[in-house]
Amino acid sequence: MPERARIAGWEPCSSCDWPGRLAAVLFLAGCPWRCAYCHNAHLQSASQPPGGWLALAERLAARTAFLDGVVVSGGEPLADPALPELLQALREMGFATGLHTGGAYPDRLQRALPWLDWVGLDIKTAFDDYHTVTGVPRSGEPVRRSLDILLTSGIEFECRTTLHPAWHDETALAALAAELAALGVKHYHWQTARLPKPWPAAPADWPGSLLLQQAERLFEAFSLRAA
Ligand code: SF4
Numbered sequence: 001m002p003e004r005a006r007i008a009g010w011e012p013c014s015s016c017d018w019p020g021r022l023a024a025v026l027f028l029a030g031c032p033w034r035c036a037y038c039h040n041a042h043l044q045s046a047s048q049p050p051g052g053w054l055a056l057a058e059r060l061a062a063r064t065a066f067l068d069g070v071v072v073s074g075g076e077p078l079a080d081p082a083l084p085e086l087l088q089a090l091r092e093m094g095f096a097t098g099l100h101t102g103g104a105y106p107d108r109l110q111r112a113l114p115w116l117d118w119v120g121l122d123i124k125t126a127f128d129d130y131h132t133v134t135g136v137p138r139s140g141e142p143v144r145r146s147l148d149i150l151l152t153s154g155i156e157f158e159c160r161t162t163l164h165p166a167w168h169d170e171t172a173l174a175a176l177a178a179e180l181a182a183l184g185v186k187h188y189h190w191q192t193a194r195l196p197k198p199w200p201a202a203p204a205d206w207p208g209s210l211l212l213q214q215a216e217r218l219f220e221a222f223s224l225r226a227a
Pocket of ligand 1 (some may be wrong): 031033043073
């Protein structure tokens with residue numbers, strides 16, 4: 001029942017959450033991690049009661065003619081056990097379905113795949129260093145499994161890393177890009193983090209052009225997206 005989903009908000013139309021598609025974005029509450037740069041901290045708690053689907057479905061139904069699809073984001077949308085039912089309901093309405101995930105729940109990702117057309121997987125840092133970003137020990141292990149699932153599934157997906165010099169240096173970024181390319185990732189994108197004070201802004205010329213050119217050569221699609 002999609003009514004069981006914890007829908008915390010939505011954006012009626014976005015051109016940047018699913019590359020090449022015009023999509024509505026639904027935000028589900030709940031996330032097991034506590035990243036320093038989280039811009040959706042109000043979505044981290046899973047204490048919100050289920051609800052919001054019926055009113056939202058009505059508004060989405062009025063947009064089927066001009067939306068290419070719907071992306072489910074968060075928080076961590078796979079933290080909500082009702083996600084597969086929500087995706088199924090969106091498909092039944094005629095929408096293509098996308099998912100933003102940090103990869104914390106590989107088994108749930110595997111079960112959701114039949115209802116998905118595209119996935120954006122966040123790769124926060126080197127898999128062994130995840131705790132430095134998420135605050136949770138060994139949190140890179142499920143992400144590595146999630147990436148394996150996507151690589152073998154045949155589904156269209158991209159990996160994305162939010163960058164800041166406070167926890168990434170250029171040597172580590174080069175190594176991460178090389179590791180992902182060696183694993184078989186074809187589409188990879190970087191985005192500089194916008195952090196609240198007291199964090200300093202990343203320098204305008206960071207990461208450097210040599211590193212960007214080096215990374216660009218490793219993937220079919222690579223970019224540095226504006227924060
Ligand atoms: S995984 Fe995403 S939603 Fe969760 S704490 Fe990190 S940035 Fe915030």
